[in-house]
Amino acid sequence: MMKDQRKLSYRLGLCRVDPSDNSVVFQSKTDMNESAIDQTKLSLQPKFIEVLNVLARNYPEVVTRDELIAQVWDGNSYVGAKALTNAIWHLRQQLSLLAEVGAVIETVRKTGYRLLIEPEFDVEAISDEQDLLQLTSGKLLHMTQRMRVIMISMALLIFLGILFTGIHLYQDKQKMLGTQVTALTRDPGSERYPVVSHDGRWLVYGAYRPGFVPSLYLKDLTNDDFPVRQLTSSSSTELRAAWSIDDTRLYFTSRTVMTAECRIMQLTLSTNEIISLAPCSSDMSAIDVSPDGKSLAYISSHEKNKMGGIYVQSLELDNAQLIRQSCEINCSYEDRDLAYSPDGYWIAIVRRYSNISEDIFIRELSSGNEQRLTHGIEDVRGLGWTNDSQRLVFATEESGSRNGFIIDIKSKNISSLDVEGMSYPRLIGDSGRV
Template identity: 65%
Template sequence: MKDKNKLSFCLGRCRIDPSDNSISFQTLGDEPHQNESAKISLQPKFIEVLSYLALRYPEVVTRDELIDKVWEGNVYVGTKALTNAIWHLRQQLSPFAQESGVIETVRKTGYRLLLPPIYDTFDDGEEQRQTTEAKLQHATKRMRVMAIVMGVITFICALVMGVHLYQDKLRMMDTQLTVLTRDPGSERYPQLSHDRRWLVYGASRPGLTSSLYLKDFKRADLPARQLTPSSSSELRAVWSLDDTALFFASRSHATGKCTITQLTLATNEMRALAPCSSDMTAIDISPDGQYLAYISAHESEKMGGIYRLSLKSTEATAERLSCDTRCNYEDRDLAYSPDGRWLAIARRFSNISEDIFIRDLASAHEKRLTQGLEDIRGLSWTPDSQALVFATEDSGSSNGFTLDINTAQIRSLDVEGMSYPSSVSAEGELVYHQYHRQFQMAYFSLGDKVPGSLFPLLYSGVSHRNPDYSPEAKRIVFVSSETGYNEIWTSDINGQKLEQLTQLKSRVAYPRWSPDGSRIAFIAPDDRNEGNRIFILDLTNKNITALASSYHNHGRPSWNWQGTAVLASTADGITEFYLDNRAPRVISSLSMAVGFAKSATELVFSRDGENGLWQINLTQPEHVEQLISTDAFRAGNNWVLTASGVYFKSSNGHEQLLNYWEASSQQVTSLLRVPRSSLSGFGSMTYIPEANRLVMTLDGFPQRDIILLKHKLLK
């Protein structure tokens, strides 16, 4: 008998066929020849969800049950995939939807099919015959198995008892956390020596530069020793195989030059080996000690990628292993497997999507293990080279996971705040740095007689960021993690009268009001949870549509002066996307971080990876002028254009400044001085003319500590 869950069925005039994962709509005309079916193919998982809802009609099916049946209990993948499946099914079934819809969401429970399914008929007699035969076969087989089992019953009992005792021991082993550092400041990127005697990590002390520190792992009472000088910055190191040397990226404060460096611990001698681009460069050493692999973007026109440097010769130069030019991804982290076969890679496809690959070092063949993660924070291997341990930040929350490289199964460690796990032992131990980051929105009142400070706009225990104000709507739009997901919300100018505008349960980012206050542009993951798309939320009907684009990644959106198009940075440069779904048009090959329309023909923008503020003529894009010099303007994303000038953030040593550039005099005035890292480099700034007030994203100096974790899933 055919499984009923795989039978074709009808919902009204819509026919669902699981055999080819299709749905077809019967269009009725006046004549018989006008009755035609339009067949549409859907993803298999979408059909499985719909078939299971039909099987359980008219009952409510919980989300957990659907994830268990369709995604085999993989909560990590199934949670977001189910929401995506329901959304797509509602879209495809909309031609025959009744007033209340076809699939009902039962709040805090699950989903229910509202139309009765009519299944294709099947032969009950044949079913009974097959059932009888199956029972006879089962009885015969059972007798044979029992005869065999009787002969080995003692051995099996002993084996089962041993397995249960071992599993009970694992279940009884609680997760153990031991704090290894409690110093003021921020400790991160821990690495234990191979003999597990010494711990090296990077730390940023208040008022000091970032340096590497060495601590006796067995002696918690002894203070850590600073290894690198204050004239340079270092944060992330890896041990040589014999634990006599460290390799790391070092950036000189005097020259700004970054080099991969070797430090011999016995003599404190430092030797430059190769160029790099950041003192936070991910770095690892091959298990045979012959190669260093690290991430860098030091070569012109090249994204962050993997470089491999031979340690066998002092004259060796690093070779690039990643894509060279016009890549649709950027490599951001890596780790060699202990058996030397694999290189694990964290790869970013867009500014809100990142995933894990493993590369066979012998064949260079790559295998993808995850789909649709947000921000990967560290990769490490288990000693048997069969699983990865990694951490992610998703909607402002960090956690750790294990990943089986053969089955791609992900299991949560349930360790909140885990970042950059490393040095996994056979006993189930590792070290990581605990990281809690919370973005807040704050306002600064301009023109007060008494100098003011930054005041919180919203008092909450969740993250709020990327504000943008509309004088027409008289509302602030921003991203909030109030629901556990980054969604779009609005408030009045005082942070009150909150309203949630999206329920995508996804990763929305960078909302911007249209000039008339009727629409909001933002970016969110694409259907594959790999790249991103530009979406438009129409507030008149609450519809969300994606703008036509063939690009994989889009930068922060900004509107043109008329509100008829959205400008964003792509692989080709500043690109204009149209609301009527015309093909996008490349304006300029220059990149854009943040842009504001100054008039119908003028766009003021900052550039990715380059200081200074610029203005381009949209009708004559070859005409580009610099408004603020590269020495004065280093805001990146944190600035806003007003009718009379520009407010922007700048860094000055160990502090940040809030500045104002007056367009008429072209003079820069500092308005406020705040501690370093107070204003987020990934945030945004907006101006409220009615209140003469700036609203911006706050990011307090994060407290990080090194933690030792012992966990049953790591054994």
């Protein structure tokens, strides 16, 4: 396992970029003494550094605006379009001290941007990280063995009747365990929008891999030895998917590379047959299947002069009419994400009201009545229901920091899950795990 390249420091000529503190340091030799070095350190906004990191990791290739918005702003084109232009302008201003080597970032018309200076990444940092991980793994194994012995001893004491001591030890153990996080994938690239099949066996997710367009990948959670399977081709881009109720089919948004046309597709896993179902606007559009398997709901803005909203497609009738279930004209908001409750009573909806305000609503499917659960969240980064349909797990991003939360739909009380970096949560079958 290697250190996340997004956290590695690197050099651009006489400039050193350090993502750990969002800084760039310029070095130059003084005129009086060639052995002496002047240093100029500048602190940049985290998003500016992220844009520069993406360009550096893809050097010398051109990175499209869509790819930059997808990787830095999670595909939020509403915010990312202007923010990207602003970030490029500021990067050019801040890196102007490198003027002696010419332009630093090139604009490729109607395509994107390219870094013109070859980055030199800190290879030693990768090696040090590997050594640290090996040492940490050994300590964890030793600790796990000792914990197992302690747990067995505790069980024997409880079995012999020392109930009072046993209760206290159990409470201490519960406090000690806290939230447990397990890595399911370790592939190179950026992995997003995980969805586990209803039987808990298969994980499908979208991923950017170096040198490839975004595609869907399938992993067998019951056998780590089985290789990850790429489901979609390099002629189109895909990132988000939803399972059919019987786990035999996948529904996903797909954008053709050559024409940029976006369609909702159905993939039958046993035969690899793909069928086009409906139009869409983005390969990152939210998508979900109703608990009865009869309907497919997704977010799109493919209709002219209409903001992003919910569309519902029947999965039972051929050539069924696509139905929009959101505001159509003069709207004060845009729908951004959705999720059906397991009991089929509610659909949860994330709505954006401005550049810095998103909130979660729930709509009663039978009546259309809605309730607002949150107020003034900066960015919601995905949501999913608990199995009892009484709570929602969701993630947020505020001031560049992400975390997970859970909200009770009756009391509207919100509790933190204390999972730093959490995005796009989904429950895994009936296990209660996210």
